[in-house]
Amino acid sequence: MDDEDLEEIENTLEVVIMAKDMSPYEAAKQLIRSAGRRLGTNPEITEWLKYPQRELTVNFPVRMDDGSIKVFTGYRVQHSFALGPCKGGIRYHPDVTLDEMRALAMLMTMKCAVVNIPYGGAKGGVVCDPKEMSQRELERLTRRYASEISILIGPEKDIPAPDVNTGVQTMAWIMDTYSLLKGYSVQGVVTGKPINIGGALGRREATGRGVMLCTKEALEHLDMDVEGATIAVQGFGKVGSWAARLLQRIGCKIVAIGDISGYIYNQDGIDTEDLCSYAEGHDDVIRGYPKADEISREKFFSLDLDVLIPAALEDQITMENAAKIRAKIVCEGANNPTTPEANDVLNAGGVFVVPDILANAGGVTVSYFEWVQDLQQHFWTESEVNDKLRDVMTCAFGEVLTRAQREGVDMRTGAYMLAVDKVAEAIRVRGIFP
Numbered sequence: 001m002d003d004e005d006l007e008e009i010e011n012t013l014e015v016v017i018m019a020k021d022m023s024p025y026e027a028a029k030q031l032i033r034s035a036g037r038r039l040g041t042n043p044e045i046t047e048w049l050k051y052p053q054r055e056l057t058v059n060f061p062v063r064m065d066d067g068s069i070k071v072f073t074g075y076r077v078q079h080s081f082a083l084g085p086c087k088g089g090i091r092y093h094p095d096v097t098l099d100e101m102r103a104l105a106m107l108m109t110m111k112c113a114v115v116n117i118p119y120g121g122a123k124g125g126v127v128c129d130p131k132e133m134s135q136r137e138l139e140r141l142t143r144r145y146a147s148e149i150s151i152l153i154g155p156e157k158d159i160p161a162p163d164v165n166t167g168v169q170t171m172a173w174i175m176d177t178y179s180l181l182k183g184y185s186v187q188g189v190v191t192g193k194p195i196n197i198g199g200a201l202g203r204r205e206a207t208g209r210g211v212m213l214c215t216k217e218a219l220e221h222l223d224m225d226v227e228g229a230t231i232a233v234q235g236f237g238k239v240g241s242w243a244a245r246l247l248q249r250i251g252c253k254i255v256a257i258g259d260i261s262g263y264i265y266n267q268d269g270i271d272t273e274d275l276c277s278y279a280e281g282h283d284d285v286i287r288g289y290p291k292a293d294e295i296s297r298e299k300f301f302s303l304d305l306d307v308l309i310p311a312a313l314e315d316q317i318t319m320e321n322a323a324k325i326r327a328k329i330v331c332e333g334a335n336n337p338t339t340p341e342a343n344d345v346l347n348a349g350g351v352f353v354v355p356d357i358l359a360n361a362g363g364v365t366v367s368y369f370e371w372v373q374d375l376q377q378h379f380w381t382e383s384e385v386n387d388k389l390r391d392v393m394t395c396a397f398g399e400v401l402t403r404a405q406r407e408g409v410d411m412r413t414g415a416y417m418l419a420v421d422k423v424a425e426a427i428r429v430r431g432i433f434p
Contacts, residue, residue: 024103035416054078058148076149079105080120082426088122089163096125111357113419115396130165146177155188162192188374191367200370202385208242210362211333213393232256235312239333244272261285263300264292310337317342332356355412
């Protein structure tokens with residue numbers, strides 16, 4: 001064993017050991033450091049990429065329906081402006097933290113670079129439980145949060161989008177609030193808006209469509225049949241439901257689906273359109289669906305499958321279940337669904353992992369399309385949007401695969417090497433001020 005082999009083993013062990021107690025932000029920094037070292041990037045530039053350029057924490061009051069005042073905490077983190085204005089979603093969740101925002105902003109920078117979108121990454125969120133709030137309370141919270149972060153956002157600076165527990169209505173409120181502050185209508189301040197105020201056709205299903213396209217590319221790369229490919233999808237929200245429906249439309253068999261209410265399985269396939277109709281009439285959850293059997297979470301992750309798609313929240317594939325996964329492909333619809341040590345287990349087991357910064361980049365890609373259309377006031381057909389998205393995603397998949405094969409690394413490492421290379425080069429040619 002030569003010195004290079006020994007160093008590689010030591011580096012892998014370092015990642016595994018550190019990851020056990022590593023926050024998502026620390027894990028993201030570790031991925032960038034590792035990619036930069038493999039590339040031979042100037043370590044000073046790599047060090048810079050490990051930290052956000054700007055962070056804003058806001059604490060603001062909201063009047064609740066009962067007349068009381070409650071103080072909420074929100075964040076907006078901007079990771080990098082090297083490639084262009086910042087871009088990233090806004091989430092409402094009780095577990096939102098500053099470290100999580102830092103990690104996801106960094107992830108967005110890498111994601112945009114992978115798919116050649118001229119954005120840097122950002123992320124925002126408010127610590128709240130929207131399920132316990134009325135529509136009027138959510139509107140007041142959103143408008144106050146938008147006014148608090150208005151010093152950072154704008155169509156030339158930072159363009160928010162929907163994320164966990166936010167959607168087209170949230171974006172409409174933010175656009176309207178920002179426009180009122182400016183004194184004129186500013187459509188391009190957010191993406192993921194309603195169609196009638198500057199939204200893009202095809203945006204609603206864009207992330208799921210990107211997952212579908214990457215899954216199809218992975219199946220074809222491994223010489224596996226798309227027709228009849230067995231697939232399990234964890235998460236049946238904005239990403240998972242569309243990924244499942246679109247995969248079924250191209251001939252795949254969706255045999256298992258999970259959401260916050262539980263997991264269901266049917267070896268003959270689940271009709272995803274029928275399941276969507278069922279969920280709409282049952283509080284948007286799949287529990288109790290009569291045409292499939294309930295299974296445990298443990299069983300779900302150990303099913304013998306062609307493809308497993310984690311499209312829920314972070315840290316779903318861990319050291320506890322990674323070795324039990326029998327899927328040949330894992331296509332990450334969620335952000336950070338696989339912990340670093342679990343990723344090593346999947347790679348060692350021969351699982352082909354399509355990483356999140358590639359697989360779920362369909363959303364930010366069509367958000368970019370929406371932003372371009374808003375700025376030009378010229379809008380495309382849904383067919384045009386879908387065709388452009390297909391071109392971007394298939395090209396990006398090919399670039400990541402080529403980099404991974406050339407460097408002899410897994411797809412995640414290849415994607416980060418590709419992204420870090422692009423962002424570092426932008427920093428190098430722009431220079432350091434002053």
